[in-house]
Amino acid sequence: MKLKKFRILLTLMAGLVLTACGEVVDEESITAVGSSALQPLVEAAGEQYSAENLGKFINVQGGGSGTGLSQIAADAVDIGNSDIFAEENTGIDASKLKDHRVAVVGITPIVTPGTGVTNVTLEELQGIFTGEITNWKELGGIDLPITVLNRSSGSGTRATFEKWVLGDDLKSVVSQEQESSGTVRQIVANTPGTISYVAFSYVNDDVEALSINGVEPTDKNVSTNEWIIWSYEHMYTNGEPTGLTKDFLDYMLSQEVQGGLIEALGYIPITKMQVERDFEGNTIPAENP
Amino acid sequence: MEETQSKFTQKSQKRKFEQFGRTISFICIAFIVLVVLSILYFVISKGLSTFTTDGVSVIDFLFGNTWRPGEVGENGAPLVGALPMILGSFYVTLLSAVLATPFAIAAAIYMIEISPKNGKKILQPVIELLVGIPSVVYGFIGLTVIVPFIRNIFGGTGFGILSATMVLFVMILPTVTSMAVDALNAVPRHYREASLAMGGTRWQTIYKVVLRAATPGLLTAVVFGMARAFGEALAVQMVIGNAALVPTDLITPASTLTSILTMSMGNTVMGTLENNVLWSLATILLVMALFFNILTRWIGKKGAMKK
Numbered sequence: 001m002k003l004k005k006f007r008i009l010l011t012l013m014a015g016l017v018l019t020a021c022g023e024v025v026d027e028e029s030i031t032a033v034g035s036s037a038l039q040p041l042v043e044a045a046g047e048q049y050s051a052e053n054l055g056k057f058i059n060v061q062g063g064g065s066g067t068g069l070s071q072i073a074a075d076a077v078d079i080g081n082s083d084i085f086a087e088e089n090t091g092i093d094a095s096k097l098k099d100h101r102v103a104v105v106g107i108t109p110i111v112t113p114g115t116g117v118t119n120v121t122l123e124e125l126q127g128i129f130t131g132e133i134t135n136w137k138e139l140g141g142i143d144l145p146i147t148v149l150n151r152s153s154g155s156g157t158r159a160t161f162e163k164w165v166l167g168d169d170l171k172s173v174v175s176q177e178q179e180s181s182g183t184v185r186q187i188v189a190n191t192p193g194t195i196s197y198v199a200f201s202y203v204n205d206d207v208e209a210l211s212i213n214g215v216e217p218t219d220k221n222v223s224t225n226e227w228i229i230w231s232y233e234h235m236y237t238n239g240e241p242t243g244l245t246k247d248f249l250d251y252m253l254s255q256e257v258q259g260g261l262i263e264a265l266g267y268i269p270i271t272k273m274q275v276e277r278d279f280e281g282n283t284i285p286a287e288n289p
Numbered sequence: 290m291e292e293t294q295s296k297f298t299q300k301s302q303k304r305k306f307e308q309f310g311r312t313i314s315f316i317c318i319a320f321i322v323l324v325v326l327s328i329l330y331f332v333i334s335k336g337l338s339t340f341t342t343d344g345v346s347v348i349d350f351l352f353g354n355t356w357r358p359g360e361v362g363e364n365g366a367p368l369v370g371a372l373p374m375i376l377g378s379f380y381v382t383l384l385s386a387v388l389a390t391p392f393a394i395a396a397a398i399y400m401i402e403i404s405p406k407n408g409k410k411i412l413q414p415v416i417e418l419l420v421g422i423p424s425v426v427y428g429f430i431g432l433t434v435i436v437p438f439i440r441n442i443f444g445g446t447g448f449g450i451l452s453a454t455m456v457l458f459v460m461i462l463p464t465v466t467s468m469a470v471d472a473l474n475a476v477p478r479h480y481r482e483a484s485l486a487m488g489g490t491r492w493q494t495i496y497k498v499v500l501r502a503a504t505p506g507l508l509t510a511v512v513f514g515m516a517r518a519f520g521e522a523l524a525v526q527m528v529i530g531n532a533a534l535v536p537t538d539l540i541t542p543a544s545t546l547t548s549i550l551t552m553s554m555g556n557t558v559m560g561t562l563e564n565n566v567l568w569s570l571a572t573i574l575l576v577m578a579l580f581f582n583i584l585t586r587w588i589g590k591k592g593a594m595k596k
Contacts (some may be wrong), residue, residue: 035553064555067558067559069558074559091558092558147446152552152555153357153553155556174534175532176446176530176531179526179551183432186432190437191440242337267377
């Protein structure tokens with residue numbers, strides 16, 4: 001009796017495994033891995049795409065920009081998502097990778113409301129993050145120590161912020177670090193005198209975004225490069241994309257995604273950018289209107 | 290005649306079934322052993338490549354106090370000193386164990402010696418519930434309740450070893466308590482009866498007989514709690530502040546091996562130094578887990594010899 005039950009169970013399990021295999025073979029799917037900042041957008045676009053193209057699936061996984069770049073360089077996935085240029089990442093052979101820029105993300109310093117400071121110069125911002133300026137009163141605010149909060153080293157947001165604020169020579173003071181932008185926002189909101197940085201889409205009423213040299217962090221200022229702290233969201237392929245990968249990347253750049261989904265999720269459409277910037281920071285006027 | 294012979298020479302149905310079961314169990318065990326061995330091999334080989342491939346000296350790694358992977362120091366060696374994290378891990382582990390042990394033993398004594406009825410009815414379910422709460426919930430409560438609480442009392446940002454200790458204290462308390470309960474339960478009844486018969490009071494019986502006899506078990510319980518505290522990642526990461534600085538006091542941001550590991554893993558590229566040093570941190574964690582494991586076995590053996 002018991003043996004019989006066991007056999008039935010075994011058969012059922014074998015059946016499950018076999019059917020699971022069958023489904024994968026029948027339908028087409030690609031996998032995109034990497035940046036957690038880009039993940040929500042690709043997931044949403046992938047779902048829309050699957051709804052319109054039956055039987056085609058886009059698997060989206062996080063893991064971070066580093067994972068995305070190393071996986072695509074190893075040709076282990078179809079698309080590698082990254083917040084940073086492959087050229088900026090040591091250990092990656094960028095020559096074989098093809099860059100597809102699908103969106104732009106602006107990054108702004110945020111502080112706890114009530115410091116009395118709403119505008120800083122770039123030099124002052126450098127001073128704060130290198131640990132030279134340690135009290136808000138030095139910037140004309142209230143007498144309150146400055147607490148610097150960084151994203152974890154290697155995060156795309158941090159890499160972008162440090163590249164454009166600190167440059168190549170200055171190093172950030174060793175400080176608190178947090179893994180996600182959501183946690184960063186919560187800590188900045190609740191801890192008096194804290195400064196950190198997040199993507200525009202994370203700014204809400206609980207925190208105060210700082211202007212730099214009088215320029216406000218807005219999508220419009222990013223599109224003209226007046227606000228310099230921004231980065232592309234890259235979707236890398238190993239060589240020229242083909243088949244479903246190509247279709248999906250075309251879809252990401254289509255008006256349907258660029259005009260709707262991207263702005264709804266708080267990114268800046270690549271089609272709205274008036275400038276183009278390479279990984280060394282050189283800018284040229286963008287081709288698209 | 291032939292029928293009888295075959296009955297003795299051929300395997301019976303029961304025997305066949307027995308063998309079938311044995312084979313299945315053996316395959317399962319072999320599989321688990323294989324998995325454990327491959328994990329050990331994978332982590333250790335990756336962890337050692339920091340020293341073999343990238344040429345970082347073991348001393349610099351274990352005792353250096355500047356953690357800036359990806360940057361090189363004045364002498365050209367990468368800045369991958371793991372001392373801040375190693376110290377952070379040990380501080381939170383020891384402090385939370387020191388804090389949790391008296392509470393756990395007191396609770397266990399209450400449940401076994403003083404009021405078994407209330408203990409079974411109220412304390413047991415509460416402890417089981419505490420075990421079941423996911424660590425992210427503990428971390429979130431720590432972030433929204435404990436961190437502001439510490440900030441209001443001691444100043445600073447509220448992030449640091451003290452907050453992490455508080456969170457870990459609550460997290461390891463149920464583990465230590467339930468194991469301490471088992472240890473007290475294992476003390477033979479006639480020990481207590483003998484003590485009472487000789488005129489010992491209840492307090493004397495508990496203090497001089499039961500606790501003494503259960504010491505190895507209680508130590509095992511504490512070490513298990515420490516192992517859990519040492520390996521806890523998420524909850525600690527949310528409240529400790531994750532600053533790779535050698536801890537100077539309990540209320541400034543610090544970091545642990547696990548918190549740095551989980552924060553940085555996704556942002557590094559496989560095969561680079563930044564990635565390899567993280568595996569080295571993982572190797573330290575693994576070695577410590579083995580150490581805790583051996584320690585509990587050793588304590589168990591020591592205790593067993595006493596009888």
